[in-house]
Ligand SMILES: Nc1nc2c(c(=O)[nH]1)N[C@H]1C(S)=C(S)[C@@H](COP(=O)(O)OP(=O)(O)OC[C@H]3O[C@@H](n4cnc5c(N)ncnc54)[C@H](O)[C@@H]3O)O[C@H]1N2
């Protein structure tokens with residue numbers, strides 16, 4: 176039997192780190208930048224106005240007030256997008272809009288609200304400090320400096336900045352292409368009619384959803400419990416994928432299709448000291464990483480959380496791969512098998528003003544209780560040495 180931490184490290188090492196690839200910004204959401212990105216332009220690229228109003232030389236409107244307005248001729252109109260930059264002559268004003276380039280010779284902008292809004296000539300009713308309402312070249316980012324550093328997770332702000340400094344594509348860690356294989360002769364896909372002894376398939380939906388949620392690609396295949404047909408269906412497709420994740424067929428029965436098909440081909444099957452999710456397999460099949468999870472749906476999701484999610488995040492270049500861990504008081508007594516780390520589905524909440532939250536189990540320990548998982552927002556972690564956790568005791572909780 177291998178420990179949870181050892182097995183998690185083995186799966187993370189198996190997946191390694193994805194190579195960099197250049198992708199259009201629209202395909203980069205949630206991915207991790209593989210190299211530093213330097214700004215192709217300064218931000219702002221030119222001195223520009225922060226307000227709609229009039230560009231002036233501040234000394235020309237010194238002392239202006241509603242009682243003693245200063246009148247200036249308006250000699251230019253500068254909307255945003257005007258590409259020539261005219262010069263402001265002392266004693267005149269240019270009408271200017273937010274984001275438009277500030278003319279040479281102007282050192283401030285008077286908001287339109289502090290004028291009569293005139294087009295030919297303008298009455299300025301308030302003095303302007305030098306520099307008022309000006310946004311300076313490079314105030315946000317200087318051309319040539321690192322705007323986004325390698326390892327940055329690309330969300331809306333980061334992708335917006337990439338576009339603002341002139342990038343159309345970015346070097347990112349390539350999202351893994353994952354083949355999710357559900358095994359079991361009892362499996363039927365909705366809306367086909369169930370016969371006695373059959374069940375509707377759910378593992379591939381869970382895994383593909385979770386994997387896609389990280390920014391990876393997932394395709395799904397379903398195999399019956401027959402070694403020859405499992406190999407025949409999956410082996411020719413291995414070259415299309417960076418990872419194969421199977422579920423089912425790994426424990427001790429007479430028809431363990433995944434274990435029987437892949438033992439001796441580079442995939443090792445073992446027991447991990449946890450519950451659920453004890454029976455696991457991992458290795459390479461024709462060089463392609465394979466992670467084989469047990470078939471029970473709750474075991475699948477818990478195995479995903481404990482092993483696959485951190486390994487996939489790490490492969491994608493993330494450094495923060497762990498769920499947030501908090502301490503919480505148990506609302507009821509829980510028991511756990513000796514020498515196994517137990518992960519129970521739970522609901523965590525923290526009352527206003529309380530330092531420590533509370534957590535209650537959702538459903539029992541059974542790894543077939545998928546409906547209870549849908550009521551959970553966390554996993555309660557009962558360590559290997561714990562067999563009893565009394566009501567009111569503090570436990571570790573992983574927030575999902
Ligand atoms: N004698 C032993 N029996 C079992 C052991 C053991 O150590 N000794 N371990 C148990 C544990 S723990 C688990 S977990 C399961 C794992 O078994 P398998 O990985 O071989 O999974 P299956 O037998 O194929 O399926 C288990 C269960 O899950 C259902 N299932 C499978 N795939 C799907 C799917 N895609 N969608 C929905 N449900 C699925 C399947 O019908 C079974 O009910 O073994 C225990 N037995």
Ligand code: MOO
Nearest residue numbers: 451452453474542
């Ligand atoms: O390990 Mo099994 O996953 O307990 O149900």
